[in-house]
Amino acid sequence: MEKTTAGLDNFIAISVPLTGYSRVALLATGMAADYYHAVRRIIGDDRMNDFLSVAADILQYTHGKAPAQEREIRQQLLASLLYGPITRNIIQLWYWGAWLPLPDAWIAKYGKGVKGNENHFISPAAYQQGLIWQVMGSHPEGAKQPGFGSWSIAPLS
Amino acid sequence: MENKEYDVVIVGSGIAGAIVAKTLTQAGKQVLLLEAGLEAGMAFDADGAYKNYQEYLRSYYLALAKVPNAPYPDVKDAESPNVLDMTQINGKPDTKGYFVQNGPLPFASDYARAAGGTTLHWLGTCLRMLPNDFKMHSRYGQAVDWPIDYEYLKPYYEMAEREIGVSCDVQEQQYPNMGGDFFGKDYVFPMYKIPQSYIDKHFIEGLNGLKVSLNGDVYVPWCTSTPQGRNSTPNEKYRYAGTGWNATKQKLELQPFPKRSEVYEPVGAIWDPYAGQRCEGNASCVPICPVQAKYNALKTLKSAKKEHLTLMSQTVATEIQIDSTTGNITGVAYKQYPQADSKEYVSGVAKGKIYVLAANAIENAKLLLASDACKTSDQVGRNLMDHMVLLTWGLMKEKVFPFRGPGSTTNIPTFRDGDFRKQHAAWISPIDNWGWGWPTGSPDTDLDHAVSTLNLFGNDLKNYLGDLLSRQLLLHFECEQLPEKSNRVTISKKYLDNIGNYRPVIDYNVSDYTKKAFKASKSVSDQIFAGMGVQDFTSYPSNEPDYTTYEGQGYVFRGAGHVVGTHCMGTTAKNSVVNRDQQAWDHKNLFLVGAGNMATLGTSNPTLTLAALSFAAAENVLKALK
Numbered sequence: 001m002e003k004t005t006a007g008l009d010n011f012i013a014i015s016v017p018l019t020g021y022s023r024v025a026l027l028a029t030g031m032a033a034d035y036y037h038a039v040r041r042i043i044g045d046d047r048m049n050d051f052l053s054v055a056a057d058i059l060q061y062t063h064g065k066a067p068a069q070e071r072e073i074r075q076q077l078l079a080s081l082l083y084g085p086i087t088r089n090i091i092q093l094w095y096w097g098a099w100l101p102l103p104d105a106w107i108a109k110y111g112k113g114v115k116g117n118e119n120h121f122i123s124p125a126a127y128q129q130g131l132i133w134q135v136m137g138s139h140p141e142g143a144k145q146p147g148f149g150s151w152s153i154a155p156l157s
Numbered sequence: 158m159e160n161k162e163y164d165v166v167i168v169g170s171g172i173a174g175a176i177v178a179k180t181l182t183q184a185g186k187q188v189l190l191l192e193a194g195l196e197a198g199m200a201f202d203a204d205g206a207y208k209n210y211q212e213y214l215r216s217y218y219l220a221l222a223k224v225p226n227a228p229y230p231d232v233k234d235a236e237s238p239n240v241l242d243m244t245q246i247n248g249k250p251d252t253k254g255y256f257v258q259n260g261p262l263p264f265a266s267d268y269a270r271a272a273g274g275t276t277l278h279w280l281g282t283c284l285r286m287l288p289n290d291f292k293m294h295s296r297y298g299q300a301v302d303w304p305i306d307y308e309y310l311k312p313y314y315e316m317a318e319r320e321i322g323v324s325c326d327v328q329e330q331q332y333p334n335m336g337g338d339f340f341g342k343d344y345v346f347p348m349y350k351i352p353q354s355y356i357d358k359h360f361i362e363g364l365n366g367l368k369v370s371l372n373g374d375v376y377v378p379w380c381t382s383t384p385q386g387r388n389s390t391p392n393e394k395y396r397y398a399g400t401g402w403n404a405t406k407q408k409l410e411l412q413p414f415p416k417r418s419e420v421y422e423p424v425g426a427i428w429d430p431y432a433g434q435r436c437e438g439n440a441s442c443v444p445i446c447p448v449q450a451k452y453n454a455l456k457t458l459k460s461a462k463k464e465h466l467t468l469m470s471q472t473v474a475t476e477i478q479i480d481s482t483t484g485n486i487t488g489v490a491y492k493q494y495p496q497a498d499s500k501e502y503v504s505g506v507a508k509g510k511i512y513v514l515a516a517n518a519i520e521n522a523k524l525l526l527a528s529d530a531c532k533t534s535d536q537v538g539r540n541l542m543d544h545m546v547l548l549t550w551g552l553m554k555e556k557v558f559p560f561r562g563p564g565s566t567t568n569i570p571t572f573r574d575g576d577f578r579k580q581h582a583a584w585i586s587p588i589d590n591w592g593w594g595w596p597t598g599s600p601d602t603d604l605d606h607a608v609s610t611l612n613l614f615g616n617d618l619k620n621y622l623g624d625l626l627s628r629q630l631l632l633h634f635e636c637e638q639l640p641e642k643s644n645r646v647t648i649s650k651k652y653l654d655n656i657g658n659y660r661p662v663i664d665y666n667v668s669d670y671t672k673k674a675f676k677a678s679k680s681v682s683d684q685i686f687a688g689m690g691v692q693d694f695t696s697y698p699s700n701e702p703d704y705t706t707y708e709g710q711g712y713v714f715r716g717a718g719h720v721v722g723t724h725c726m727g728t729t730a731k732n733s734v735v736n737r738d739q740q741a742w743d744h745k746n747l748f749l750v751g752a753g754n755m756a757t758l759g760t761s762n763p764t765l766t767l768a769a770l771s772f773a774a775a776e777n778v779l780k781a782l783k
């Protein structure tokens with residue numbers, strides 16, 4: 001239980017710089033725990049724990065300071081053959097709600113024990129909570145409808 | 158079931174079948190309706206309808222590709238075509254999906270075999286055809302004239318606009334060569350127009366005053382708000398309660414509200430009349446309107462007179478039986494499957510005095526071919542048509558905030574008619590409200606590109622997407638296709654479905670007449686983009702299913718979902734399948750309804766016209782039953 005909570009906290013903490021959204025905004029989607037468990041379920045406990053400990057180190061050493069943090073995220077996560085595809089998938093999960101299949105080369109090298117790697121929405125709610133809709137001043141197509149005539153003016157935000 | 162003889166047996170519960178069923182039952186006739194899909198009864202069962210519809214929505218949310226048929230059950234016993242199955246055809250027939258595609262190009266549209274039919278996932282654009290669309294041969298020396306004209310259809314158009322519940326400001330409707338009395342004096346639509354989008358406003362402003370050259374002529378294109386089958390604010394001047402049969406005059410007529418104080422009430426969801434009374438801006442009309450603010454044929458079915466209507470769902474009509482001496486139809490053979498996807502079924506024959514096929518153009522043709530019916534003209538299955546949609550897309554200079562509101566709320570009608578139709582196809586240009594979704598799969602493809610290729614994350618990603626997705630503009634050029642004998646539906650014993658019924662085999666191509674319109678409309682698009690400072694991102698990759706070339710230039714067209722032709726109406730038994738009354742020339746007690754009857758396509762989306770024709774057909778059936 002302890003461990004799960006700490007893991008989830010780490011997951012949310014690294015998601016903040018990855019997505020560009022605040023911790024509160026991410027929590028407000030209601031999806032944090034679902035995404036965390038989904039990634040853990042798919043890539044397995046060991047890989048997830050390793051990923052989260054690299055992420056925690058980055059956050060700790062850079063004290064959340066922008067240029068250093070960005071460099072570390074790029075060098076240690078995005079450029080890494082092991083962590084790059086996972087990191088990109090986590091970003092896309094937040095924005096779109098769906099898991100993308102990890103590349104074949106990744107699976108060949110690191111994919112032992114990977115389960116449920118196919119392209120899928122985590123849940124109907126995940127689709128509806130995608131950050132991409134907010135970013136463009138809209139709402140998920142088919143949900144959270146903004147009301148009659150709303151489309152004829154610029155979005156309020 | 159086999160013992161009872163109904164007044165009329167109808168095949169199909171889409172808008173065509175539902176209009177006929179409603180009109181006949183309200184006139185007191187006993188009707189049996191056969192529906193191939195699941196749960197036609199839901200029109201009369203609010204709880205069941207709600208549950209069913211929530212399941213459709215769930216499927217939609219979870220679907221990775223939110224294509225038109227994504228929300229709806231694909232039942233093996235009554236399969237539906239799916240646009241995802243369409244690929245390039247390389248020499249041999251493509252049999253992957255429900256269609257057997259002989260090509261050379263794949264037919265690119267689909268339909269839904271489910272209760273309520275394809276209006277479940279239509280967009281709802283409701284344009285009338287133009288007067289010259291009915292006279293293509295005499296005006297432009299192309300294709301054929303219809304045996305009826307615009308004036309004939311006008312009262313039925315009004316009935317269709319009442320039935321669908323069309324929102325439109327009549328005074329804004331300006332089309333080329335529409336004549337002085339296109340809508341009739343004082344005519345108004347049931348509801349005011351659906352508000353035009355923020356994109357539309359910018360686009361209209363940008364287009365203002367722009368001169369466009371086409372074939373040496375200069376045009377000043379204009380925009381008009383688009384009439385739509387979705388709920389808006391009722392127009393208090395609208396006076397009609399509905400369409401009814403006047404037995405004395407032997408006519409259908411629009412009947413006024415009994416009291417002056419009454420006003421039109423938008424028709425809400427089938428599970429709750431108060432849901433969906435206004436379009437709420439879900440922006441998912443294709444494939445599914447979550448609140449049913451958009452019209453679908455279950456609404457019409459629901460208003461049929463229940464006591465006079467017998468519904469059989471999961472019942473696939475397989476053949477019409479013909480008396481070889483009189484040519485009259487004696488029954489419709491069907492297969493009823495007890496469970497979706499099972500190989501089992503019960504066979505039966507439905508009997509009536511009159512038979513109406515309303516299974517949609519391709520399925521109607523299949524049924525006729527399977528029955529050896531309507532053979533005199535050799536036209537059954539031929540003249541398959543669709544609008545061939547050339548898309549162009551780019552980035553507006555400023556943020557216009559797409560991905561909101563109904564799919565399209567404004568169009569450019571300028572090129573819907575003109576002398577150029579002697580040389581090339583006419584087209585209509587809807588302005589799309591949903592970004593580049595159709596051609597490129599935005600927004601998630603843009604996200605993937607930004608993350609995987611541009612290596613963006615965090616605030617940079619946010620800013621990049623916020624800018625890109627807010628500026629996307631998409632234009633359609635929906636080009637007319639003429640009736641051609643070689644574009645056709647056939648059947649073959651080689652290709653059967655799960656319960657041994659024929660699958661449609663399709664031969665399809667694009668002619669130079671339409672390709673010339675691709676060239677012309679692309680040039681118009683280029684001039685508009687240049688004139689408005691739109692950054693052009695259009696591309697036509699040669700690996701797309703409907704890639705074609707004209708004068709060395711490549712184009713990609715897409716299907717519009719407008720399945721038309723296949724049992725055309727005409728002047729003689731030799732040149733057509735049905736007469737002007739929509740009665741089969743070869744079988745007096747057989748009526749065909751739907752877009753299959755249309756002799757040419759014009760530039761209107763076909764459903765309003767097929768709905769108007771269905772009212773006319775219902776009137777003719779009532780006269781014949783007298």
Ligand SMILES: Cc1cc2nc3c(=O)[nH]c(=O)nc-3n(C[C@H](O)[C@H](O)[C@H](O)COP(=O)(O)OP(=O)(O)OC[C@H]3O[C@@H](n4cnc5c(N)ncnc54)[C@H](O)[C@@H]3O)c2cc1C
Pocket residue numbers: 168169170171172173174191192193194225266267268269270271272273274275276278279280281282283443472473474475515516517518520524717718719720750751752761762763764765767
């Ligand atoms: C994506 C998309 C968008 C569209 N947008 C527009 C638009 O904006 N404006 C417009 O005018 N049109 C539009 N259309 C076209 C419109 O949907 C159709 O023209 C219209 O729904 C056809 O109505 P119908 O009743 O003739 O056939 P359908 O709606 O296809 O209904 C046929 C019915 O018959 C049943 N059936 C089929 N075979 C059998 C059988 N053998 N036995 C028993 N039952 C059978 C089917 O299950 C179905 O219920 C669109 C289409 C698509 C695909």
Ligand code: SF4
Pocket residue numbers: 145387435436437438439440441442443445446447448449450451562563564
């Ligand atoms: S915009 Fe939304 S509410 Fe309006 S018709 Fe489309 S799906 Fe329905």
